[in-house]
Amino acid sequence: EVRLVESGGDLIQPGGSLRLSCAASDFTVSNNFLSWVRQAPGKGLEWVSVIFAGDNTYYADSVKGRFTISRDNSKNTLYLQMNSLRVEDTAVYYCASRLEGLWFGGFDCWGQGTRVTVSS
Amino acid sequence: QSALTQPPSASGSPGQSVTISCTGTSSDVGGYKYVSWYQHHPGKAPKLMIYEVSKRPSGVPDRFSGSKSGNTASLTVSGLQAEDEADYYCSSYGGSNNVVFGGGTKLTVL
Numbered sequence: 001e002v003r004l005v006e007s008g009g010d011l012i013q014p015g016g017s018l019r020l021s022c023a024a025s026d027f028t029v030s031n032n033f034l035s036w037v038r039q040a041p042g043k044g045l046e047w048v049s050v051i052f053a054g055d056n057t058y059y060a061d062s063v064k065g066r067f068t069i070s071r072d073n074s075k076n077t078l079y080l081q082m083n084s085l086r087v088e089d090t091a092v093y094y095c096a097s098r099l100e101g102l103w104f105g106g107f108d109c110w111g112q113g114t115r116v117t118v119s120s
Numbered sequence: 121q122s123a124l125t126q127p128p129s130a131s132g133s134p135g136q137s138v139t140i141s142c143t144g145t146s147s148d149v150g151g152y153k154y155v156s157w158y159q160h161h162p163g164k165a166p167k168l169m170i171y172e173v174s175k176r177p178s179g180v181p182d183r184f185s186g187s188k189s190g191n192t193a194s195l196t197v198s199g200l201q202a203e204d205e206a207d208y209y210c211s212s213y214g215g216s217n218n219v220v221f222g223g224g225t226k227l228t229v230l
Contacts, residue, residue, distance in 0.1 A: 035219075037166075037221075043223070043224075044123060044126075044209060044221055044222060044223040044224040045158070045160075045166065045209050045211070045221040045224070046123075046221060047211070047218070047219040047220065047221060050217065050219075056217075058216075058217040058218065060218070094165065094166070096166075102154070104154055104213040104217075104219050105154055105156070105171055105172060105213075106154070106156035106168050106170075106171030106172065106177075106211075107156070107158075107166070107168060108168045108171070108177055110165035110166050110167075111165060112164070112165050113165065
């Protein structure tokens with residue numbers, strides 16, 4: 001069974017940096033499109049970023065230039081490096097994927113999420 | 121990219137049907153067949169209920185159905201059951217390798 005497990009969430013001050021991880025099992029990160037999706041407290045879901053199997057990366061305007069998505073194929077793990085964090089980045093961060101078909105066709109595999117709190 | 125518009129709440133009694141709307145623009149919902157719906161119980165991972173406007177993943181009851189007309193997509197839950205009570209989110213491909221979500225609808229089973 002495909003499993004995605006996020007980690008790395010923490011309480012961090014504004015302007016700080018944090019790296020989130022998403023470890024995959026029964027799923028090869030190098031061969032698949034992987035996204036980060038977040039949910040701020042009391043708000044809806046927000047797509048954050050995607051990395052393609054060919055290493056192309058794309059970002060939501062709200063995080064462009066501050067966040068970097070990457071993966072380590074040897075560890076079968078996805079990452080999200082978050083710099084210049086803002087209070088509005090406070091959210092539960094999920095990694096998600098579509099196991100077959102186009103990456104934007106509907107995320108059918110999700111992790112349980114990791115909580116990031118940006119506060120002084 | 122602006123979020124898709126969903127009603128904040130919807131409700132129905134057990135056995136009834138309820139429809140949740142999701143309004144976007146011609147640049148997202150109206151321009152692509154890639155509308156999805158997710159069920160989200162707080163504290164759990166979101167679950168894909170509908171993809172490509174009206175397709176159901178394996179294991180999703182046929183009580184859940186999706187449709188689209190113009191810039192508005194809809195999720196209909198028929199034969200409401202207590203376990204359907206959750207938050208529901210729509211999403212759409214927005215072009216240029218971007219996905220946009222709706223603000224979510226809290227479905228209450230009365």
